[in-house]
Each structure stands twice: as C-alpha cells, then as structure tokens.
Amino acid sequence: MNDALSKVNVLVEALEWIRRFRDRYVVIKLGGSALDDPDSVTRCLADVVFMEAVGMRPIVVHGGGKAISRAMAESGIEPRFVQGRRYTDPQTLKIATRVLTEDLCESLVDELCTLGGRAIGLHLGTQNVLLGRRLTLPDEKGNPIDLGRVGAVHDIRKDILQAVCRGGVIPVLPSIALDDQGEALNVNADTAAAAIAKLMGAEKLVFLSDVPGIFLDKNDPTTLVPHLTVQRCRELIADGTIAAGMVPKVEAALEALDVGVEKIHIIDARIPHSLLLEIYSDKGVGTEIVA
Numbered sequence: 001m002n003d004a005l006s007k008v009n010v011l012v013e014a015l016e017w018i019r020r021f022r023d024r025y026v027v028i029k030l031g032g033s034a035l036d037d038p039d040s041v042t043r044c045l046a047d048v049v050f051m052e053a054v055g056m057r058p059i060v061v062h063g064g065g066k067a068i069s070r071a072m073a074e075s076g077i078e079p080r081f082v083q084g085r086r087y088t089d090p091q092t093l094k095i096a097t098r099v100l101t102e103d104l105c106e107s108l109v110d111e112l113c114t115l116g117g118r119a120i121g122l123h124l125g126t127q128n129v130l131l132g133r134r135l136t137l138p139d140e141k142g143n144p145i146d147l148g149r150v151g152a153v154h155d156i157r158k159d160i161l162q163a164v165c166r167g168g169v170i171p172v173l174p175s176i177a178l179d180d181q182g183e184a185l186n187v188n189a190d191t192a193a194a195a196i197a198k199l200m201g202a203e204k205l206v207f208l209s210d211v212p213g214i215f216l217d218k219n220d221p222t223t224l225v226p227h228l229t230v231q232r233c234r235e236l237i238a239d240g241t242i243a244a245g246m247v248p249k250v251e252a253a254l255e256a257l258d259v260g261v262e263k264i265h266i267i268d269a270r271i272p273h274s275l276l277l278e279i280y281s282d283k284g285v286g287t288e289i290v291a
C-alpha cells in the first residue's frame with residue numbers, strides 16, 4: 001500500500017509540470033556524440049515518447065557528425081572543418097545526406113515506434129520541412145570562406161510540423177535543408193535545432209550531448225555550471241573555456257534566446273532519464289542558459 005501511495009504521489013507532483021508544458025513545443029537535439037551510444041539513445045527516446053504521451057509536442061532534431069566522418073573515411077575522404085563546419089563538397093554532401101536521412105533518421109523513427117510512440121522522419125526522402133541558404137563565414141580579414149554546400153535554416157514548413165505534432169506524431173529531422181533551387185545543404189545540427197525552436201516558438205530547446213553540461217575546466221566535471229546568463233556565455237566563449245563542439249551549441253543557444261525561446265538546456269544523454277529530470281523536476285540537470 002505504501003509503495004502504491006508513493007507512486008501516486010509522484011504522479012500528483014508531476015501534474016503541475018505536465019499541465020504547464022501541455023501543447024508546448026520542445027525541440028530536442030540529439031548530437032552525434034550521444035547517438036554513438038545505443039543505450040543512451042533508447043533511454044532518451046523513451047523519455048520523448050513519455051513527453052508526447054502526456055501532452056507535450058516534442059520535435060527531435062539530430063546530427064551525426066561522427067557517423068558522417070566514419071562514412072567519409074570509408075570512402076577515403078579526409079573530413080575538413082572550418083570554424084566548426086564541415087567543408088562540404090558534392091561527394092561529402094552525398095555521404096552526409098545518406099548517413100543523416102537514410103541511416104540515422106530512419107533508425108530513430110523505428111526506435112520511437114518500437115518504444116510505443118508514433119514518429120515520422122521529415123527529410124529529403126519523405127517531406128522536407130527545412131528551407132536553407134548557403135552560409136558564408138568571414139576569415140580573419142573579413143573575406144568570405146568557401147564552405148562548399150553548407151547552409152543555415154532561414155525558414156521551415158511550420159504548417160507541416162504543426163499538423164504532425166497535433167496528430168500525436170513525433171517529427172524527427174536530420175540537419176539537411178533545401179535551398180531555393182531545390183538543392184540540398186548540409187547544416188550544423190545545433191544551429192538547425194535553434195532555428196527550428198525559434199521558428200516554432202518553442203518553450204525549450206534541449207541539447208543532448210555526451211557531457212554533463214558546461215564545465216569551467218573542460219577536464220574537470222566538478223566545475224559544471226548549472227546556470228549561465230547570455231553575458232557569461234559570451235565571456236566563456238571569448239576566453240576559450242567553451243571550446244570545440246560546444247561553441248556552435250552555445251552560439252545557437254544564444255541566438256534562440258534572443259528571439260524568445262525561454263530556456264536552453266545542455267544535458268547528458270548518458271544520464272538515465274535526463275530529459276524527464278530536466279523537464280518535470282524543480283532541480284533539473286546539466287547547464288541551463290537563460291536570457
């Protein structure tokens with residue numbers, strides 16, 4: 001009886017959060033680092049299925065940088081990154097598109113369905129919803145750097161995403177967009193997730209990665225910072241504390257906050273139920289960034 005009562009208490013406690021997030025969009029970005037650990041992926045997707053079942057509207061956006069690099073190596077191509085973006089020639093684009101849409105996206109959809117959810121992959125092979133433009137970044141002298149077919153998302157098919165979510169189906173999106181000519185563009189998945197969160201008016205944007213959050217010393221997990229402001233993030237990027245793959249993530253987070261996304265979370269996909277802990281508890285896990 002006590003056991004049953006404690007379970008009921010948990011449900012009652014969760015009610016406030018469930019009510020608060022009902023019908024709200026939450027964008028969940030699964031990084032390539034997390035995707036490399038199948039157990040983490042299963043646990044995270046089980047949380048996504050739970051979120052949808054209690055009335056939230058989760059949208060899954062995924063990367064797969066490590067898998068793309070492995071597939072390139074198998075084809076004898078050396079990956080090259082410019083300011084965190086993969087230089088994408090036509091052959092690289094072909095590989096990235098295949099790995100992200102045919103391999104990773106479809107396997108995430110299958111797994112969500114196995115876990116009892118309903119899900120659909122929205123990509124070039126089904127229904128694309130990401131509209132992009134070529135991205136150019138400046139070098140130290142301000143001249144544009146050639147990144148090949150790399151893009152940024154400037155618009156989405158919101159009507160399609162809304163209809164899918166309203167129908168109780170979880171959309172799963174790889175970070176490939178189409179330009180005005182109908183040609184594919186390779187988009188960094190962190191920036192794609194931030195653009196989708198912005199354009200959908202999402203309540204939250206959650207990055208699931210392979211670290212517990214942002215550290216002040218990247219080799220010392222005890223220096224995890226639970227709460228960061230926009231200003232502090234800028235300082236940590238400028239002094240090199242936030243480095244490597246964390247830079248596009250935090251930059252994308254700042255952009256999303258700037259246009260009205262309430263909160264950003266960077267959490268560890270390896271912690272069991274980290275997503276539910278973040279959404280449905282007072283304490284939260286990982287690092288949250290607020291405006």
Ligand SMILES: Nc1ncnc2c1ncn2[C@@H]1O[C@H](COP(=O)(O)OP(=O)(O)O)[C@@H](O)[C@H]1O
Pocket residue numbers: 030031032033034063065190208209210211213214215216217218241242243244245246247
């Ligand atoms: N200050 C920091 N705190 C935590 N991780 C950091 C920091 N600076 C750099 N990193 C690195 O960023 C990585 C996460 O970025 P990335 O590998 O691109 O993840 P994902 O595949 O999830 O997008 C971590 O594994 C870590 O090595």
Ligand SMILES: CC(=O)N[C@@H](CCC(=O)OP(=O)(O)O)C(=O)O
Pocket residue numbers: 030031032033062063064065066068084085086096150151175186187188189190245
């Ligand atoms: C332009 C660009 O860099 N695109 C990324 C897309 C995948 C990605 O971002 O994956 P992660 O989330 O695992 O980093 C790439 O080709 O690696």
